[in-house]
Amino acid sequence: DADVTQTPRNRITKTGKRIMLECSQTKGHDRMYWYRQDPGLGLRLIYYSFDVKDINKGEISDGYSVSRQAQAKFSLSLESAIPNQTALYFCATSGGSNTEAFFGQGTRLTVV
Amino acid sequence: DAKTTQPTSMDCAEGRAANLPCNHSTISGNEYVYWYRQIHSQGPQYIIHGLKNNETNEMASLIITEDRKSSTLILPHATLRDTAVYYCIVRVAGVYNTDKLIFGTGTRLQVFP
Numbered sequence: 001d002a003d004v005t006q007t008p009r010n011r012i013t014k015t016g017k018r019i020m021l022e023c024s025q026t027k028g029h030d031r032m033y034w035y036r037q038d039p040g041l042g043l044r045l046i047y048y049s050f051d052v053k054d055i056n057k058g059e060i061s062d063g064y065s066v067s068r069q070a071q072a073k074f075s076l077s078l079e080s081a082i083p084n085q086t087a088l089y090f091c092a093t094s095g096g097s098n099t100e101a102f103f104g105q106g107t108r109l110t111v112v
Numbered sequence: 113d114a115k116t117t118q119p120t121s122m123d124c125a126e127g128r129a130a131n132l133p134c135n136h137s138t139i140s141g142n143e144y145v146y147w148y149r150q151i152h153s154q155g156p157q158y159i160i161h162g163l164k165n166n167e168t169n170e171m172a173s174l175i176i177t178e179d180r181k182s183s184t185l186i187l188p189h190a191t192l193r194d195t196a197v198y199y200c201i202v203r204v205a206g207v208y209n210t211d212k213l214i215f216g217t218g219t220r221l222q223v224f225p
Binding site: 004037048050058059 | 144146148155156157158161163197199203204212213214215216217218
């Protein structure tokens with residue numbers, strides 16, 4: 001089983017719909033992150049969380065919200081999806097700044 | 113957060129060493145240098161990290177200059193499977209709520225036969 005699991009792996013949704021991307025991890029890490037990646041570009045940080053009571057905005061949080069339901073689960077929501085949110089989304093988890101971060105396999109989201 | 117600068121792309125012949133540079137001139141004393149790579153659209157894969165000393169593992173070596181303002185990732189014997197985008201990241205150590213793990217645009221390494 002993967003250390004970091006993202007669901008769904010692919011999703012097509014319509015403009016204006018609410019959608020949730022889920023992430024779960026089996027590493028026992030406190031730190032979790034959500035990123036988006038547009039074609040040909042690097043990853044940009046959307047939100048990050050250091051424990052279940054901690055939520056922080058990243059570089060591009062507008063139009064997104066998150067929920068840290070448990071140490072192992074971190075969900076990303078698009079309240080009203082728009083076409084320019086079409087991207088590849090990655091979840092990551094880390095035990096600390098002197099340890100490697102583990103990434104999920106990504107969710108490819110298309111908003112039409 | 114310290115910024116990193118990397119060349120957009122590099123080529124390397126298969127079997128030769130690939131040396132990928134990174135500039136992080138504004139790095140602070142408590143920031144680690146990390147390297148990740150991304151093959152196609154897969155999730156980024158950890159390669160190596162270091163603080164002050166040079167580091168080596170089964171994948172690569174990391175050479176950090178004495179002033180810590182730049183580093184080089186070395187893949188000693190590049191293979192076609194090393195073709196990927198390589199990201200150099202600086203990451204603050206030990207301070208709660210500031211470990212953001214910010215990616216730049218990376219270096220696209222093309223290994224050719």
